Amino acid sequence: GRKVLIVYAHQEPKSLNGALKTVAVEELSKQGCTVTVSDLYAMQFEPRATRNDIVDCLHNSDEFNYGVETWEAYKRGGLSNDLIEEQKKVQEADLLIFQFPLYWFSMPAIMKGWMDRVLVQGFAHEFPNCYDSGLLKNKLALFSFTTGGSKEMYAKGGINGDIRYLLWPMQHGIMHFCGVKVLEPHICFAPEYVSEEKRKEMLLAWAQRLKTLWKEEPINCSPEWYFK
Amino acid sequence: GRKVLIVYAHQEPKSLNGALKTVAVEELSKQGCTVTVSDLYAMQFEPRATRNDIVDCLHNSDEFNYGVETWEAYKRGGLSNDLIEEQKKVQEADLLIFQFPLYWFSMPAIMKGWMDRVLVQGFAHEFPNCYDSGLLKNKLALFSFTTGGSKEMYAKGGINGDIRYLLWPMQHGIMHFCGVKVLEPHICFAPEYVSEEKRKEMLLAWAQRLKTLWKEEPINCSPEWYFK
Numbered sequence: 087g088r089k090v091l092i093v094y095a096h097q098e099p100k101s102l103n104g105a106l107k108t109v110a111v112e113e114l115s116k117q118g119c120t121v122t123v124s125d126l127y128a129m130q131f132e133p134r135a136t137r138n139d140i141v142d143c144l145h146n147s148d149e150f151n152y153g154v155e156t157w158e159a160y161k162r163g164g165l166s167n168d169l170i171e172e173q174k175k176v177q178e179a180d181l182l183i184f185q186f187p188l189y190w191f192s193m194p195a196i197m198k199g200w201m202d203r204v205l206v207q208g209f210a211h212e213f214p215n216c217y218d219s220g221l222l223k224n225k226l227a228l229f230s231f232t233t234g235g236s237k238e239m240y241a242k243g244g245i246n247g248d249i250r251y252l253l254w255p256m257q258h259g260i261m262h263f264c265g266v267k268v269l270e271p272h273i274c275f276a277p278e279y280v281s282e283e284k285r286k287e288m289l290l291a292w293a294q295r296l297k298t299l300w301k302e303e304p305i306n307c308s309p310e311w312y313f314k
Numbered sequence: 315g316r317k318v319l320i321v322y323a324h325q326e327p328k329s330l331n332g333a334l335k336t337v338a339v340e341e342l343s344k345q346g347c348t349v350t351v352s353d354l355y356a357m358q359f360e361p362r363a364t365r366n367d368i369v370d371c372l373h374n375s376d377e378f379n380y381g382v383e384t385w386e387a388y389k390r391g392g393l394s395n396d397l398i399e400e401q402k403k404v405q406e407a408d409l410l411i412f413q414f415p416l417y418w419f420s421m422p423a424i425m426k427g428w429m430d431r432v433l434v435q436g437f438a439h440e441f442p443n444c445y446d447s448g449l450l451k452n453k454l455a456l457f458s459f460t461t462g463g464s465k466e467m468y469a470k471g472g473i474n475g476d477i478r479y480l481l482w483p484m485q486h487g488i489m490h491f492c493g494v495k496v497l498e499p500h501i502c503f504a505p506e507y508v509s510e511e512k513r514k515e516m517l518l519a520w521a522q523r524l525k526t527l528w529k530e531e532p533i534n535c536s537p538e539w540y541f542k
Contacts, residue, residue: 098378133423190426190483195363251540258475263418
């Protein structure tokens, strides 16, 4: 069976994000997938990239360079335990689902910290192994999120601009960079402003999409596709 | 004299980011500006948006909604002290400078957490007061950062795409949304791969730009400008 890692960032289990996460666990498990959840707030996941991420001596203790130090630490097995555990989950997964509420046109800081700290050089990429030859190739990723603004506000002519614009740093800059192929995002627009009925439909739509997820083709993560 | 807040995110004072921050403090002070620095790593700034940000009772303790709770807490003066202090600094500032190394096409999580937690509804925006009528209008912001990739990689036809694409969520989605006018970003490309001589030129160029900063016109933060 396939393996799925859901990286989930919401403080409240009763939220729509919490329900979307539960729907994914249930539907994918039903399909025979092994589903692991990194519940970042519940884990009190550390988002700050600091010297604490390296357990032993520094490569260059005179001038701390986070990228170099984590790269070196990765190679000698000297990263902190919380990072090693997340990297194991990523390594085993066929599909990464990121479930979160959109904060300021991006993911919440706690999830950005997961990207900053887990996707270390040597593990996720290592020059020239980036983009199509990134070290996490043969994996899929999917950004599933809720917004405050409506679909119209995130349209091409809308005040917020095309929703794909703000997905660029995440889909291309992070996932594609690591070689991960990206599925269409799953977006629940403005759930706080719709009826309970509508929110139930959103959950149903997500469950429905997951049924045929493995047949989906990845999107094209190139500037030509995005910005034309 | 004008007031400037530098929000700074680097672990190492000896880094180029540290030097760029120092150059800004010195040059702006020389001009008679009052300069305040929020040194996020040194402050061990909390990036996680949690219930701890609200000191008293919750508006709705049955289902925690961070946006609603911080909005309500802001109105009754019930936000945690670290947020109140950062909001005071923002309120007093004429110009916000964000100084950081680019992490994954965006700012480091510790700085994203500053955005998530400080720019609370009621303080920075309050519907319909967003974008040109955002509550922080009459302020300026400038993103000053270093990259790993070269200028060519971040060009329009380059593998990373136009650097402005990844600035969209920060410049338009955060600053413009709050009514803040945005100055041209200041970018030091790939300082790790150039000579010490070149890095000194980068510091000099930043000092030079700051001399005439107050005469600069803000950029146009609309999708038409960005994505054409």
